[in-house]
Amino acid sequence: MKKYMKILSVNAGSSSLKFQMYEMPEEKVLISGTFERIGIGGGFYTIKLNGEKIKKEKELADHSVAVQTLIDELLENKVIESLDEIKGVGHRIVHGGEKYASSVIINDDVIKTVEELSSLAPLHNPANLIGVRTFMELIPNATQVGCFDTAFHQTMAKREFLYPVPYEWYEKYGVRRYGFHGMSHNYIANRTAEILENPNARIISCHIGNGGSLCAIKDGKSIDTSMGFTPNAGLMMGSRSGDIDCTLIPYIMDKTGESLDEVINDLNKKSGYLGVSGISSDSRDIEDAAAQGNERAILAQDMYVEKIVNYIAEYYLELGGADAIVFTAGVGENSKDTRKAIIDRLAPLGIKIDEEANNVRGEEKLISTEDSTVKVYIIPTDEEVMIARDTFNFINK
Numbered sequence: 486m487k488k489y490m491k492i493l494s495v496n497a498g499s500s501s502l503k504f505q506m507y508e509m510p511e512e513k514v515l516i517s518g519t520f521e522r523i524g525i526g527g528g529f530y531t532i533k534l535n536g537e538k539i540k541k542e543k544e545l546a547d548h549s550v551a552v553q554t555l556i557d558e559l560l561e562n563k564v565i566e567s568l569d570e571i572k573g574v575g576h577r578i579v580h581g582g583e584k585y586a587s588s589v590i591i592n593d594d595v596i597k598t599v600e601e602l603s604s605l606a607p608l609h610n611p612a613n614l615i616g617v618r619t620f621m622e623l624i625p626n627a628t629q630v631g632c633f634d635t636a637f638h639q640t641m642a643k644r645e646f647l648y649p650v651p652y653e654w655y656e657k658y659g660v661r662r663y664g665f666h667g668m669s670h671n672y673i674a675n676r677t678a679e680i681l682e683n684p685n686a687r688i689i690s691c692h693i694g695n696g697g698s699l700c701a702i703k704d705g706k707s708i709d710t711s712m713g714f715t716p717n718a719g720l721m722m723g724s725r726s727g728d729i730d731c732t733l734i735p736y737i738m739d740k741t742g743e744s745l746d747e748v749i750n751d752l753n754k755k756s757g758y759l760g761v762s763g764i765s766s767d768s769r770d771i772e773d774a775a776a777q778g779n780e781r782a783i784l785a786q787d788m789y790v791e792k793i794v795n796y797i798a799e800y801y802l803e804l805g806g807a808d809a810i811v812f813t814a815g816v817g818e819n820s821k822d823t824r825k826a827i828i829d830r831l832a833p834l835g836i837k838i839d840e841e842a843n844n845v846r847g848e849e850k851l852i853s854t855e856d857s858t859v860k861v862y863i864i865p866t867d868e869e870v871m872i873a874r875d876t877f878n879f880i881n882k
């Protein structure tokens with residue numbers, strides 16, 4: 486007999502907390518929402534329930550206040566009758582290092598390890614842990630599960646994940662490529678294999694949003710991905726540079742008098758679309774400006790497309806061909822112009838876009854022509870459901 490249960494999927498940041506509550510195994514979203522400006526004043530939260538979205542102002546002194554408010558809303562709106570109905574809470578955790586190749590049930594050892602891994606993700610892991618600790622305290626009877634952004638990429642071969650730097654940097658300090666967006670690429674891997682009815686499919690997953698990464702997938706496993714030691718690697722992104730020659734860092738420090746932290750901040754927050762165009766990190770603004778003939782917006786768009794095409798070409802060879810190229814995340818799901826610009830560049834491989842099919846937003850769709858050598862899809866990603874699935878699977882064992 487199937488067990489039905491309610492599972493929370495949580496993504497805690499330093500000043501925000503996003504949640505979805507699922508009825509599993511049907512994967513029905515019962516309620517979802519976001520708490521913002523936790524601990525920094527001016528707090529508020531939004532909740533989506535029964536197709537309605539409500540926003541409430543409330544001072545959120547810390548994550549405990551946010552989670553308690555969430556619990557109160559669940560009870561008031563009769564999403565649950567009592568806290569015991571919540572059987573599991575799945576937490577997104579950014580960095581699992583080499584320790585976690587899949588999700589885990591969180592216990593004291595796991596918390597300690599995630600804490601130790603904070604030196605690899607100083608902005609994210611501590612914030613994720615605040616979420617974990619708060620839910621453990623306030624919903625103590627639920628099974629807490631950690632789902633890592635890096636875990637899916639632990640199948641990469643050493644030749645792919647190592648940097649050509651002194652080997653002891655890897656051995657002593659964990660210097661290597663880890664890759665991120667793992668839950669999204671994993672979702673795309675599963676869903677594409679399902680659509681193609683081929684568990685061994687060769688898939689190039691293009692997660693392009695504000696942050697962006699590509700992933701080469703074979704037999705359901707990540708064999709390569711474009712992000713590296715940190716998420717500021719690989720593609721050009723909304724405000725991140727992606728790959729650069731690292732030697733330009735001391736050069737710019739010397740020329741501008743900026744500190745190391747300031748230059749690193751420039752590379753994360755003032756580069757990419759924003760840096761090149763001088764207009765915005767949002768691809769919609771770039772597309773609008775480019776359509777009006779703004780040269781730097783056109784250049785930014787050309788560069789953005791170029792980097793993605795380069796990775797697709799690389800992964801096409803690495804995979805020995807491809808069965809599907811999939812677009813997902815904000816830009817991938819919504820920007821028909823970016824998708825077309827990318828696919829047009831793949832003409833030498835016989836890959837062709839169906840412009841009419843491509844004229845959609847945010848829906849699962851085949852957008853290549855019938856005679857295209859590789860199928861091209863839009864598949865909206867769903868990282869939250871991956872967290873809910875993993876959490877449910879632990880409890881339902």
Ligand code: ADP
Nearest residue numbers: 693694695696766767768769814815816819820
């Ligand atoms: P994040 O990496 O923050 O999760 P998202 O995946 O939500 O980002 O992607 C956000 C980006 O998606 C926006 O910055 C914007 O550039 C892009 N985007 C969203 N809608 C559209 C659209 N209609 N056309 C072009 N780009 C869009």
